[in-house]
Amino acid sequence: MDDTDKAIINYLQKGFPICESPYQLVSEQLGIPEAELLQRLQKLLDEGTLSRFGPMYHAEAMGGALTLAAIKAPEQQFDEIAEIINRFPEVAHNYQRNHDLNLWFVIATESSDRIQEVIQSIEEQTRLQVYNMPKCKEYFVQLQLEA
Amino acid sequence: MKLDAVDREIIQQTQAGLPLVSKPYHAIAEKIGITAQEVIRRMTCMQEHGIIRRIAAIPNHYRLGYRFNGMTVWDVDDQYIDELGAKVGQLTFVSHCYHRPRHLPEWPYNLFAMVHSKTEQEIKIQIDVLSEMLGSYSRGHDVLYSTRILKKTGLRIKNYVSA
Structure with a gap:
């Protein structure tokens, strides 16, 4: 990753235009030829420096539902509990964290009723309480990870 | 829409x-x-209409050297949470910021902010910045680090065309 790659990553985290020739517009801003921008973007995606490039859709705005949930898995049963949770296709992420609430997972479904059903099934199968923490409000963020 | x-x-x-x-x-x-x-x-x-949050490049945190990713959680007065959340979201090292429900007594925290840094020292500074910003509005906080990723399939919405 050289300085031009870094400039591309930093610039494109902020946004990308919707117009006839958006890459040309961005390449003029960065001062490199359009073909080079496209080639470098492809490489950054192929090597995994960028996880993705494109529109980020809002799940709830599309009619889907999301929640963050946590569980206190006893240490002896940790792997077993994690496996039960991971088996649900609705579970998109699952992280172990350093807290009594040691399993944190995101449930994504196409309807909000389905969230409750998934939580109930996880509680039945694990015999543990699921702490449901759906967002009450999301605050606008300006994340910029300097490359 | x-x-x-x-x-x-x-x-x-x-x-x-x-x-x-x-x-x-x-x-x-x-x-x-x-x-x-x-x-x-x-x-x-x-x-x-917010269906598309934005069109952008999403870097892999780890590939850019951001190895310290913490979920900071704060117990702040519900009355001021929107004002505080809006301020916290403006910090460039915060990737997500949410108001979520408490589960008393075990879980008193209602403001969640994910922070990212390259060094342990830097993440401590970030937490100090947050602490100072929230000041006396915060009655307590904790930082949870992920120790293992057990699943990460992403939020790909399937079958949306037929939905």
Whole structure:
């Protein structure tokens, strides 16, 4: 990753235009030829420096539902509990964290009723309480990870 | 904003990524069988209505050297949480900021902010910045680090066209 790659990553985290020739517009801003921008973007995606490039859709705005949930898995049963949770296709992420609430997972479904059903099934199968923490409000963020 | 079948086709065609060709919106249009102008109009509209949060590059945190990723959680007065959340979201090292419900007595925290840094020292500074910003509005806080990723399939919405 050289300085031009870094400039591309930093610039494109902020946004990308919707117009006839958006890459040309961005390449003029960065001062490199359009073909080079496209080639470098492809490489950054192929090597995994960028996880993705494109529109980020809002799940709830599309009619889907999301929640963050946590569980206190006893240490002896940790792997077993994690496996039960991971088996649900609705579970998109699952992280172990350093807290009594040691399993944190995101449930994504196409309807909000389905969230409750998934939580109930996880509680039945694990015999543990699921702490449901759906967002009450999301605050606008300006994340910029300097490359 | 109500999405129709064409909007859903655009979503389906772009949720994995934008085509890396000189005229990407033309490429999408060609696949769906509509004009590029129509794709541009619809995507602009979806962005204005928040269906598209933004079109951008998402770096892999770890590849850029951000090895310290912490979920900071704070117990702040509900009365001031929106004001405080808006301020916290402005910090460039915060990637997500949410108001979530407490589960008393074990879980007193209602403000969540994910922070990212390259060094342990830097993440401590970030937490100090947050602490100072929240000041006496915060009655307590904790920082949870992920010790293992057990699953990460992402939020790909399947079968949206038929939904």
